[in-house]
Amino acid sequence: MALVHIGLFKTRWGLRVRAVGEHPTAADTVGIRVLWTRYRNVILGGLVAGIGGASLTIGSVGSFGKDISSGQGYIALAAMIFGRWTPLGATGAALLFGFSLACASVLGTIGAPIPSDFLLMLPTSRRSSPSPGSWAAAVRRRPTVSPT
DSSP, rough: OHHHHHHHHSHHHHHHHHHHOOOOHHHHTTTTHHHHHHHHHHHHHHHHHHHHHHOOOOOOIISOOOTSTTTHHHHHHHHHHHTTTHHHHHHHHHHHHHHHHHHHHHHTTOOOOOOOHHHHHHHHHHHHHHHHHHHHHHTTTTTOOOOO
């Protein structure tokens, strides 16, 4: 993730990718091929998502079935927002959400004196309320997309 963060925020390639996403008209004005860059990045994102899906199917579960990811995409979206739209921040948020999910599982297994409904609610409540200030800052800083 550190390499992706450095690639997006410290290299010429990352500047072009962010420029095409945030203001395609300005990127086109300086000579960046907007459609080519967008298609290339969508294909790259699809490749990474395919590898993630294959690892989920083959490694974690062992077979494919309906609702195999059970809403993990929404958790990833929440992690991206909570991480303030940066790769390192999203990784930290994903680790925090994963920790809360593991805590709920472990506390349920060891027979903690907490009602099971609260244990099932723990990961979701952590995702929906990390801190009001971080959500406000993330919403203010969200990337803008203008139609081309």
